[in-house]
Amino acid sequence: MKTDNPFSNKLFNHTVPVREEVWEAVEKRLPPRSEEKSFPFFWFMLFASTLISGALMFGIINKKSNANTNSVPDPSYTLTTPQSSETPESSLSQDSKSNDVNQNSTTSLSKQTGQTESASSKTGITSTSNASSSSATASSSKDHSSNHQSTRNQQTLKSSNQNSKSTTPVDLFPVFQESIDAESISTAQASQSAATTTTSRVSRSTSLLPLADVELYEPGEDVIGTRNFKPDPNCYKF
């Protein structure tokens, strides 16, 4: 607004700086602020980032634990099988051929251990029940343990890694084995008291894998060892 009037020219758009306190006073006199309907961006971002961080941490920790479990297992856990003469290839071929072979093996095993087979042979799932009351169990477990004692020192995991003929693949997958039931524990206790210092724990395998008994050398460590034991699946090629 340019006019001939010097007052107007100089003072019409003249500005004076204002102190910050004036706005605070104005703000106090204004009606209260309505609640913000918009989503609180900061809290949303914090929540999301925390979730992402948690997932990241979980992933890293899992990866680390997997790396630990996939490493070479502790050789102090020595696994033995009664079918030490069988090669993994032969046992696999037996398993893949038919269920009859599996049945034969189960029967042979039941003969060895004095246990009776009670599962259906059609499905191939071999769930045997222990004959806990028979005296033959003790004698057979004696024989069994004595047989194993001769092969224990030779069939360590280290040696099994080097010479795959001595062990079956199921030895390296105790994950598939069923949990210890009361009968097997009592059997193991009976056998322990009767014969040797080692625990003879007979576990059951699934149909996908050949039947084998797994024994752990040191009593008391077997539960902890088998639960956390995850062998490297690449150590044997099927």
Place this chain on the structure above:
Amino acid sequence: MTKCLELGTFGNHPLDSAFILPLALIRVKFVSRQRKTWPEYQFVSRQIKVYPLQEKELIQRCNANDRRAQRLLYDRFAPLLMSICRRYVGQSQAEDVLQDSFVRVFNYLVQYRNEGSFEGWVRRVCVNTCIRHLEKAKRLQVDYKSDDMPEFAIDATVVDQMSADELLGLIDRLPDGYKTVFNLSIIEGYPHKDIAEMLGIEESSSRSQLTKARKYLQRSLIATYKVES
């Protein structure tokens, strides 16, 4: 993690990266609180610098009681309205009247219908607030005494050479009645009819007040700055 921070080894472990984003967010919040400004406000003000908000949108947001928009409106007009208040009511009470003016602006913003200049509307609200303040304080008294003093002709270049603050100081010396009419007529440019309506006086009274204000200024110019007529 606190140990890591103390030792200065934070970031060496891969898990430390999980803490970086939440920590950065908390830091942003903390710093913004320290500065008494919110990140949203900073974002809006930055946005306005690049893409100025449309006046219409700003008014709509102010009507919705959006505090950030109200602050933006205040920042835009406060220095101008402060100058107006200073001219009408003087330095001592200018801030109080400025507060009243803004409260009235925000309260009556709903009545603004986008007719004419928004700045003109805001100015008008401020001038009305100043006049009401003067009326309340009974400072707005019309001098009906006849002044037989002759009017001096002062060279316009003298006033041109004066600064705005000098002119303001000159106007401050005027009596409130003279000052109000002088401001309304000479600086704001209102016609005498409007001035008479605003002040509740007759049009002739407004004219006479202006004449007396001019003579007063001439005399003070001669006395203070020793301007020769």
